[in-house]
Amino acid sequence: MSIGLARLREEPERIRQGAIDKGEDPSIVDAALALETRRRELLGESDQLKAERNSASRQIGEAIRAGAAPTGPEVAALRKASTDAGTQIERIDAELAAAETQLEELMVRIPNPADPDVPVGDESANQVVRTWGEVLPKDVTANGVQWTRRPHWEVAADLKMFDLERGAKITGSGFPVYTGPGSRLQRSLIDMMLDIHTGEHGMTEIWPPAMVNAASARGTGQIPDKEDLMYIVTRDELYLVPTAEVPVTNLHRDEIFEADQLPIRYAAYSPCFRREAGAAGKDTRGILRVHQFDKVEMVFFEKPEASTEALEWLTSRAEVILQRLGLAYRVLLMATKDMGFVQAKKYDLEVWAPGVERWLEVSSCSNFRDYQARRMAIRYRPEPGAKPELVHTLNGSGLALARTVAAILETYQQEDGSLIVPEALKPYMKVDRVVR
RNA sequence: GGAGAGGUCGCCUAGUGGCCUAGGGCGCCGCACUGGAAAUGCGGUAUAGCGCAAGCUAUCGAGGGUUCAAAUCCCUCCCUCUCCGCCA
Structure with missing residues (x-):
C-alpha cells in the first residue's frame, strides 16, 4: 500500500x-x-x-x-x-x-495524488516551463556553404563510435556496442557527470549492483506494476535494474534517520536494462530506444517540508549537465495523466537533436512525497526521541547517456564529417575533435 | 559448491517450554551532585496497529509446525562469519 x-x-x-x-x-x-x-x-x-x-x-x-x-x-x-x-x-x-x-x-491501485500546481489533463496539458540554448536547424548555411545535419547513427557509423549490427549479433537488437571514441565518450560522460554532482553539488557517489532481489523491486514499485519492463533472472530470482533508482532508493529501506542526517543526496551511475515491451517499431533506428543504456541517477531523501524546493534544485542539477555540454533543452512540467502513477510532481528534460529534429527525453525529475517511502518504510525522527515520520523521496536522471550521446553527435557534427568535442568533455576525452 | 559456527530491543550480551510482560552492560536523553566538568547516583531510552485513556495486540533473521503456552522444540528458507574448493 x-x-x-x-x-x-x-x-x-x-x-x-x-x-x-x-x-x-x-x-x-x-x-x-x-x-x-x-x-x-x-x-x-x-x-x-x-x-x-x-x-x-x-x-x-x-x-x-x-x-x-x-x-x-x-x-x-x-x-x-x-x-x-x-x-x-x-x-x-x-x-x-x-x-x-x-x-x-x-x-496499490490508488495513485499518488498530484500536487495542486500540476496541470490537470493528458500530455497536451504539459507545460513548457523554460527552454535553454539555441535550437539548431537541420539545414545549415555557413560561409556560403550549405549542408545538412545527419542523424546520429550516420555520424557514429562514419566515425566508428558505435556498432549496432554487431551488438545485435552478439546479444540482440537494442544492445549497442560502443567502439573507440564512442566508448571513450560513454566513459567521459559518466565521469564528468559524477564529478559535477559530487564535487560541485555535494552529492555522495554510489556504484550500485546491477541486479536487485524481489523485495527491492517491490519497494520501488517495479513489481507488480511494471514487471514487463524488466529483465528477470528467474533461476536466481533477481531483476536487472531498469534504473539506479531501484537499488539506490532501496539502500535505506526499513531504516530510520535522525533529523540531522537529512537530506541525503546520492548520485549513482548504473547500466539500465529495459525490455521496452510493446515499443517494437518505435525509434528503431539509432540509439534513441535501446534495451541497455547507461545513466547517472540522482536520488534524494528529504524532510517533508523541504521536498518541494528539493525538486526544483534536483531538476536544475540535471540542467547543469546539459548546459555544460552546450546542448539546447526544454523543461516540461508534466500533466496529471502523463506523469505516472506514483509521482506527485514531475519535470521532464528534453534535449534538442537537430539531426532527427526532435526533442529527446534525457531526464525525468520527480517528487514522490511519502508514497515510495511508505512502501519502503523509510522514516526519520523530526526531533530526538520523537515518533518516526516518513521521509520524502525524489529522483531524477542526471543524465541518461544514449540520448545525450545522440544529441551530442547531432549538435557537434561538422560539415567535414568530424565531431567537435564539447568543451566540458575535452579533459575527459583528451582530444578536441573526433575525426575519421 | 562442501564443512562448521552464528543471527535477541542503536551496539555488545544473558536467556534450552510458563514470574521473558526479554535481564545486564555500553551508548544516548533527563534529573541530582559540581563554580564548571569528570566520576557517581536515580530515572528514561524499539517499531507498528487498535483505544479518549488505563491499556491491549503483534514483532527475538523470514515463513511454517508442535503446544493451553515458543526467543527457547521441529521443518523449510535467507543472511553473516570461519575453514576448504573454485575463480575474475
Whole structure:
C-alpha cells in the first residue's frame, strides 16, 4: 500500500479526485474505505481474543507453579478457555488476512495524488516551463556553404563510435556496442557527470549492483506494476535494474534517520536494462530506444517540508549537465495523466537533436512525497526521541547517456564529417575533435 | 559448491517450554551532585496497529509446525562469519 490508511480515512475526497485527475478509477477509493472499516473491526476482535488466550495461558503457568495438578480440573478449565479462544482466533485471523490482502490489492491501485500546481489533463496539458540554448536547424548555411545535419547513427557509423549490427549479433537488437571514441565518450560522460554532482553539488557517489532481489523491486514499485519492463533472472530470482533508482532508493529501506542526517543526496551511475515491451517499431533506428543504456541517477531523501524546493534544485542539477555540454533543452512540467502513477510532481528534460529534429527525453525529475517511502518504510525522527515520520523521496536522471550521446553527435557534427568535442568533455576525452 | 559456527530491543550480551510482560552492560536523553566538568547516583531510552485513556495486540533473521503456552522444540528458507574448493 502506498497512500496510507490514515490518510485514506482522513481525506478520501482528495484521494478520489487525485485518482480522477490521473485517469484512474475513483470507485477503488470507496471500496478500500469500506474494506478498511471491516479490517479494523476484525482486528479489534482478534486482539481481544488473543488477550483472553494469553491471560488463560498465563494463569495455567501460575496455577501449576502454585501447586495445582497439571491434569486437575482447575487447569483443565483454563486450558479449555485458551483452546476455545484459539479456535475463534483462527477463524477471525483467516478472515482478517483475506481482508488485508484484498485491501492491499486495492491500495496499490490508488495513485499518488498530484500536487495542486500540476496541470490537470493528458500530455497536451504539459507545460513548457523554460527552454535553454539555441535550437539548431537541420539545414545549415555557413560561409556560403550549405549542408545538412545527419542523424546520429550516420555520424557514429562514419566515425566508428558505435556498432549496432554487431551488438545485435552478439546479444540482440537494442544492445549497442560502443567502439573507440564512442566508448571513450560513454566513459567521459559518466565521469564528468559524477564529478559535477559530487564535487560541485555535494552529492555522495554510489556504484550500485546491477541486479536487485524481489523485495527491492517491490519497494520501488517495479513489481507488480511494471514487471514487463524488466529483465528477470528467474533461476536466481533477481531483476536487472531498469534504473539506479531501484537499488539506490532501496539502500535505506526499513531504516530510520535522525533529523540531522537529512537530506541525503546520492548520485549513482548504473547500466539500465529495459525490455521496452510493446515499443517494437518505435525509434528503431539509432540509439534513441535501446534495451541497455547507461545513466547517472540522482536520488534524494528529504524532510517533508523541504521536498518541494528539493525538486526544483534536483531538476536544475540535471540542467547543469546539459548546459555544460552546450546542448539546447526544454523543461516540461508534466500533466496529471502523463506523469505516472506514483509521482506527485514531475519535470521532464528534453534535449534538442537537430539531426532527427526532435526533442529527446534525457531526464525525468520527480517528487514522490511519502508514497515510495511508505512502501519502503523509510522514516526519520523530526526531533530526538520523537515518533518516526516518513521521509520524502525524489529522483531524477542526471543524465541518461544514449540520448545525450545522440544529441551530442547531432549538435557537434561538422560539415567535414568530424565531431567537435564539447568543451566540458575535452579533459575527459583528451582530444578536441573526433575525426575519421 | 562442501564443512562448521552464528543471527535477541542503536551496539555488545544473558536467556534450552510458563514470574521473558526479554535481564545486564555500553551508548544516548533527563534529573541530582559540581563554580564548571569528570566520576557517581536515580530515572528514561524499539517499531507498528487498535483505544479518549488505563491499556491491549503483534514483532527475538523470514515463513511454517508442535503446544493451553515458543526467543527457547521441529521443518523449510535467507543472511553473516570461519575453514576448504573454485575463480575474475
